[in-house]
Amino acid sequence: xxxxxxxxxxxxxxxxxxxxxxxxxxxxxxxxxxxxxxxxxxxxxxxxxxxxxxxxxxxxxxxxxxxxxxxxxxxxxxxxxxxxxxxxxxxxxxxxxxxxxxxxxxxxxxxxxxxxxxxxxxxxxxxxxxxxxxxxxxxxxxxxxxxxxxxxxxxxxxxxxxxxxxxxxxxxxxxxxxxxxxxxxxxxxxxxxxxxxxxxxxxxxxxxxxxxxxxxxxxxxxxxxxxxxxxxxxxxxxxxxxxxxxxxxxxxxxxxxxxxxxxxxxxxxxxxxxxxxxxxxxxxxxxxxxxxxxxxxxxxxxxxxxxxxxxxxxxxxxxxxxxxxxxxxxxxxxxxxxxxxxxxxxxxxxxxxxxxxxxxxxxxxxxxxxxxxxxxxxxxxxxxxxxxxxxxxxxxxxxxxxxxxxxxxxxxxx
Numbered sequence: 047x048x049x050x051x052x053x054x055x056x057x058x059x060x061x062x063x064x065x066x067x068x069x070x071x072x073x074x075x076x077x078x079x080x081x082x083x084x085x086x087x088x089x090x091x092x093x094x095x096x097x098x099x100x101x102x103x104x105x106x107x108x109x110x111x112x113x114x115x116x117x118x119x120x121x122x123x124x125x126x127x128x129x130x131x132x133x134x135x136x137x138x139x140x141x142x143x144x145x146x147x148x149x150x151x152x153x154x155x156x157x158x159x160x161x162x163x164x165x166x167x168x169x170x171x172x173x174x175x176x177x178x179x180x181x182x183x184x185x186x187x188x189x190x191x192x193x194x195x196x197x198x199x200x201x202x203x204x205x206x207x208x209x210x211x212x213x214x215x216x217x218x219x220x221x222x223x224x225x226x227x228x229x230x231x232x233x234x235x236x237x238x239x240x241x242x243x244x245x246x247x248x249x250x251x252x253x254x255x256x257x258x259x260x261x262x263x264x265x266x267x268x269x270x271x272x273x274x275x276x277x278x279x280x281x282x283x284x285x286x287x288x289x290x291x292x293x294x295x296x297x298x299x300x301x302x303x304x305x306x307x308x309x310x311x312x313x314x315x316x317x318x319x320x321x322x323x324x325x326x327x328x329x330x331x332x333x334x335x336x337x338x339x340x341x342x343x344x345x346x347x348x349x350x351x352x353x354x355x356x357x358x359x360x361x362x363x364x365x366x367x368x369x370x371x372x373x374x375x376x377x378x379x380x381x382x383x384x385x386x387x388x389x390x391x392x393x394x395x396x397x398x399x400x401x402x403x404x405x406x407x408x409x410x411x412x413x414x415x416x417x418x419x420x421x422x423x424x425x426x427x428x429x430x431x432x433x434x435x436x437x438x439x440x441x442x443x444x445x446x447x448x449x450x451x452x453x454x455x456x457x458x459x460x
Contacts (some may be wrong), residue, residue, distance in 0.1 A: 047150075047168030047272040048087050049210070052101040054266055055079030056243030057121065057179060069244045076265040077248075082240040084176060084212065089148045091115045091132070092164055092176055099129045105267040114146055119161030119178035137162060157181040165208075172273040175230065177213040179241035182221025183228075207232030209273040215239040215261045216246050219305040220336055222259060227307035227338075236276045237261035254457065258282070259305035282446040282460055283407050288414040288437060289450035296361055298448065298455050299411045300335065306407070308356035309339045312347065314365040345369040351400040351408065363412035367429070367436050370394075376432070377425045394436050401443040412437050414449065 053059075060079040061070030073079070081095040085102060088111045095101075102109050115128075115135040128134060138144050138154035140162055145151050149169030154162040161178040177183070211231055215222055216239060225231040239261050246252055256262055260281045264270070285302060289295030303309045335341075339359075342350070345366050350358060360366075374389040375381040401408065416434045421427045441447045446460030 047166075047170070047172040047174070048269060049174065049272055050085040050102070050105050050107055050269045051212075051238075051240070051264060051266060052083040052085055052098055052105065053080030053095055054238075054240045054242055054264065054268075055081055056241050057081050057119075058243065060243055060246075062244055065244060067244055069246060069248045072248045073244070078266070079242055080266055082179070082212075085109070085112075086150065086166060086174075087148065087168065089113050090146065090150055090152070090166070092166075093118050093178075094126050094128065094132075094135050096126055101266065105269065113148060114144070114152075116144075116152065116164060118164060118176065119181065138164070156184045158184040168272065173208050174210040174212065174272050175208045175225075177211075177218075177221060179214050180217055181214065182218045182224055183230075207235050209234075210236045210238065210270070212238045212240050214241040215256060215259055215305065217241065217243075219259060219301075220338075222261070222305040223307045223336065223338065226305070231260075236270070236272075238270070239263045251455065254455070255301065258285075258302040261305070281407065282444075284401060284404070284444040285409045285446040285448070285460075286437070286441045286444045287409065287411050287448045287450060287455075288441075288458075289411075290414055290417075293450045294453035294455075295411050295413075295450040297453075298450050299359055299361065299409045302409050303357050303359055303407075304336060306357055307338055309336070310350070310356055310358050311335060311339050311341045312350060312358055312360045313341055313343045314345045314347075314360065314362060314369065315343075348396055348400045351397075351404040351406065353406070355406060357407035357409070360408065360410040363410055363436060363440060364415075364433055366397075367433055371429065371432065376428065379424065382428070390432065394432075394439055397436075398439040398443055401440060410440060410444075412440070 059081050061073040080097060080101060082093060083095045083098050084092040085107060088107060091109065091112045094115050094117065099109050109129060109132060112132055115133055117135045117137055138152060140154050140156040143151055143153040151167040153165040155165055157163055159181040161181050163175060163177040163181060163183060165173065165175050167173050208230055211225065213221055215237065222231065222237065231237060237260055239256050242263060247255055252263060258281065287295045287299045347360065347366065370390060370393050371377065374386045376386045376390055413433065415430050421430055447458040449456045449458055
């Protein structure tokens with residue numbers, strides 16, 4: 047089954063007319079995107095958008111062979127003119143299946159937003175799933191349960207992942223997480239980000255952010271073969287996110303796992319009873335996280351890293367270090383010289399060994415404090431130095447290391 051992306055942008059396209067934002071200003075050449083529309087084998091058109099015929103011609107195709115036009119979501123603004131020779135656009139009711147004379151089968155998938163997703167099976171059995179902007183499948187179970195709301199099956203009658211998924215990865219990463227939890231997206235599924243608008247990061251940051259979710263973007267006019275081997279982005283297994291206060295490092299870390307289900311958020315800061323300002327910080331963090339994530343308030347990281355289980359988001363290593371320095375009484379000069387330094391080094395080495403051996407996906411956050419002024423106290427300088435050593439030891443075991451400055455993620459490794 048051959049798929050041509052006539053457009054890959056949000057319904058209003060990219061750039062927006064007269065929009066002065068940085069993304070629109072740099073959306074030139076291959077970065078410019080028309081509203082998303084898909085041409086399947088030259089016979090099935092998913093979403094009719096302005097300029098579809100011209101876009102097809104630029105991609106070396108014609109709409110003359112299209113036998114079915116299906117709309118996935120309500121279109122705002124004036125009605126789109128149907129090019130001469132094309133059938134009138136329609137919708138398939140949720141849960142219903144349409145069989146075409148060309149051998150394609152289209153099944154409508156119920157969403158949690160207006161519109162319908164379309165599961166397309168080609169004449170040779172290849173399968174893709176297309177979701178509209180802002181939509182995610184509704185009523186999905188997990189890979190061991192029922193009620194998926196999807197019709198994907200393997201050759202033996204069991205459930206199998208789609209060969210390709212095209213979805214609003216940036217706008218609804220939780221939808222991708224649901225598909226992963228249901229087994230509809232697997233390690234070899236080619237996940238293509240569509241409906242890309244001016245809320246997307248510009249340039250290489252778009253590629254990096256999508257790769258963290260196991261997805262990729264392609265330019266308008268790209269033709270893909272569904273089921274053919276593609277270089278699906280490898281999701282990094284261990285990532286360290288560094289940054290200063292209010293740099294955006296926690297947001298960046300959360301973003302790297304928001305397309306995955308059942309994340310365990312490891313909060314190392316505790317509750318700090320009586321500290322209202324700290325309680326407000328914790329509340330803001332919790333409100334940001336997907337509802338499917340669980341939280342564990344602990345500094346006992348080594349057993350978590352040794353266990354099997356869902357991805358870990360550790361926020362943050364700097365508070366873990368404070369806890370360990372308290373335990374070894376590292377703030378007292380005599381205790382430090384009498385064995386505290388040795389005990390702290392052993393704890394840091396134990397953590398680094400656990401990171402090296404872990405089979406879980408891990409994203410950890412830490413403060414970068416070594417670039418500021420020299421602390422006025424001996425204990426402050428000790429903490430700064432030890433945090434630098436901890437960050438270096440942890441980073442040495444990670445495939446990806448990022449430094450976040452003013453909300454911008456700069457890759458240091460990976």
